Amino acid sequence: MIEMRGVYKKYPNGVIALNGIDVKINPGEFVYVVGPSGAGKSTFIKMMYREEKATKGTIVINGINVGKLKDKQVPLLRRNIGVVFQDFKLLPTLTVYENVAFALEVIEEHPKYIKRRVMETLDLVGLKHKARMFPSELSGGEQQRVAIARSIVNSPKVVIADEPTGNLDPETTWEIMKIFEEINMRGTTVVMATHNKDIVNRIKHRVIAIEGGVIVRDEERGEYGYEN
Amino acid sequence: MKIRTLRRHVKESFRSVMRNGWMTFASVSAVTVTLLLVGIFLIVMMNLNKIATDIENDVEIRVHIDVTATEEDQQKLKEEISALPGVESIQFSSKDEELQNLMESLGEDGKVFAMFEQDNPLNDVFVVKAKEPQDTIEIAKKIEKMDFAHKVRYGQGTVEKLFGFIDTARNIGLVLIAGLLFTAIFLISNTIKITIVARRREIEIMRLVGATNSFIRWPFFLEGLWLGILGSIVPIIAIAVVYNYFLDFVKPKMVGHFIQVLDFSPLIFQVSALLILLGAIIGVWGSLMSVRKFLKI
Numbered sequence: 001m002i003e004m005r006g007v008y009k010k011y012p013n014g015v016i017a018l019n020g021i022d023v024k025i026n027p028g029e030f031v032y033v034v035g036p037s038g039a040g041k042s043t044f045i046k047m048m049y050r051e052e053k054a055t056k057g058t059i060v061i062n063g064i065n066v067g068k069l070k071d072k073q074v075p076l077l078r079r080n081i082g083v084v085f086q087d088f089k090l091l092p093t094l095t096v097y098e099n100v101a102f103a104l105e106v107i108e109e110h111p112k113y114i115k116r117r118v119m120e121t122l123d124l125v126g127l128k129h130k131a132r133m134f135p136s137e138l139s140g141g142e143q144q145r146v147a148i149a150r151s152i153v154n155s156p157k158v159v160i161a162d163e164p165t166g167n168l169d170p171e172t173t174w175e176i177m178k179i180f181e182e183i184n185m186r187g188t189t190v191v192m193a194t195h196n197k198d199i200v201n202r203i204k205h206r207v208i209a210i211e212g213g214v215i216v217r218d219e220e221r222g223e224y225g226y227e228n
Numbered sequence: 229m230k231i232r233t234l235r236r237h238v239k240e241s242f243r244s245v246m247r248n249g250w251m252t253f254a255s256v257s258a259v260t261v262t263l264l265l266v267g268i269f270l271i272v273m274m275n276l277n278k279i280a281t282d283i284e285n286d287v288e289i290r291v292h293i294d295v296t297a298t299e300e301d302q303q304k305l306k307e308e309i310s311a312l313p314g315v316e317s318i319q320f321s322s323k324d325e326e327l328q329n330l331m332e333s334l335g336e337d338g339k340v341f342a343m344f345e346q347d348n349p350l351n352d353v354f355v356v357k358a359k360e361p362q363d364t365i366e367i368a369k370k371i372e373k374m375d376f377a378h379k380v381r382y383g384q385g386t387v388e389k390l391f392g393f394i395d396t397a398r399n400i401g402l403v404l405i406a407g408l409l410f411t412a413i414f415l416i417s418n419t420i421k422i423t424i425v426a427r428r429r430e431i432e433i434m435r436l437v438g439a440t441n442s443f444i445r446w447p448f449f450l451e452g453l454w455l456g457i458l459g460s461i462v463p464i465i466a467i468a469v470v471y472n473y474f475l476d477f478v479k480p481k482m483v484g485h486f487i488q489v490l491d492f493s494p495l496i497f498q499v500s501a502l503l504i505l506l507g508a509i510i511g512v513w514g515s516l517m518s519v520r521k522f523l524k525i
Contacts, residue, residue: 078436094248103437
């Protein structure tokens with residue numbers, strides 16, 4: 001499903017963010033990516049949806065060799081991956097409904113299908129009743145739920161989340177985690193970079209720790225392993 | 229692209245125009261100011277050009293025929309003049325007709341010339357017109373050398389000055405147009421710079437959910453189109469109204485004069501069409517420029 005071999009990334013400013021990453025993530029897994037700030041977590045995540053290109057090494061996602069992808073083909077990769085961010089990245093001029101529907105409009109789905117599917121997904125994240133509101137009218141937790149809905153509305157096989165609870169209070173964090181659990185239970189692979197010790201230690205899943213651009217630990221049902 | 233996708237883009241572009249309140253206002257204003265200047269300028273230039281052409285076309289060479297010339301000599305002179313390159317027409321005007329014209333042009337005062345009707349001191353005249361008004365002087369000089377061409381009159385001095393003035397006016401016009409376009413580009417690129425900041429996030433998100441570049445570009449393309457067309461409305465109305473007033477004021481004073489300003493139709497319709505087109509081009513160009521930077525992966 002997700003496979004990296006000898007992935008090395010050097011930024012133009014000379015910083016080596018990843019220094020030989022080998023990892024395999026199977027379909028349906030839930031994986032936490034942990035590590036200190038600046039260890040290479042974000043770069044690792046960005047490699048998967050090709051926001052960054054690897055300097056060396058191969059990355060295969062859903063059978064697509066990301067390294068060999070032409071710029072024009074990148075949208076096709078991204079349609080198979082849902083991405084969730086710490087800062088939600090919602091379009092402020094679109095309503096909740098429109099933000100979620102956008103991911104389906106892009107792939108030119110039938111309007112009737114879009115309507116049904118978006119409402120279904122908003123129901124899943126518990127925001128059906130706020131479909132007509134704008135992001136600015138929602139709380140942080142609600143905005144993140146909209147972002148999650150957008151990431152899964154086109155039924156991707158993989159959902160990647162970069163610190164999805166970083167801006168949320170503890171209570172909201174658990175609500176968001178429940179949704180990710182639900183998504184994972186339905187068979188979607190979830191890869192989540194996080195700094196939240198409580199989450200990792202209470203909801204046990206595979207833990208990949210990155211330090212200095214290399215994987216230093218990879219455990220099934222692992223611990224967070226750092227102090228908050 | 230599917231029809232429903234195009235419909236979606238159209239809808240999306242309208243929504244964007246409505247929701248981006250002040251940005252829409254800024255862009256439309258930039259286009260409006262530009263088109264207003266271009267429009268006023270076009271009207272002035274086209275009228276100047278018309279007046280210049282009127283004046284040019286009114287320039288003629290009057291060849292006074294020597295009184296000693298026989299009919300044969302006259303015929304020969306006429307053929308010689310007609311054979312000159314650049315001559316458009318040649319018309320004979322007898323000395324009686326000339327006297328009549330003179331008396332008419334002077335009105336009441338002209339009646340004193342009636343006493344010359346028996347013994348007309350004027351010459352028979354050939355009125356020669358050049359195909360290109362600028363050739364007038366050259367043709368006149370050639371005719372001067374011909375036999376039986378007693379005097380050649382084309383408004384020596386005045387015509388040279390006039391042509392000089394017309395050329396200068398046109399050149400100034402060209403310089404002003406260049407300056408105007410430069411200002412417009414500056415104005416619009418500034419507006420684009422402002423909109424770019426607002427657009428950056430939008431495009432980033434579109435790309436994250438897997439939108440292709442053309443999918444992202446379409447609504448912006450259409451939005452630019454609407455903004456450009458919206459921006460052309462005020463200039464068109466303003467120019468039409470003001471020109472109408474101008475005509476009401478100027479037309480009565482020009483009755484019977486050989487110089488005429490351009491009529492409302494088709495001038496204003498032509499200029500309006502041009503302004504809409506120009507607005508659309510500016511809008512689309514500006515809009516696509518503002519997203520271009522973010523479409524490189």
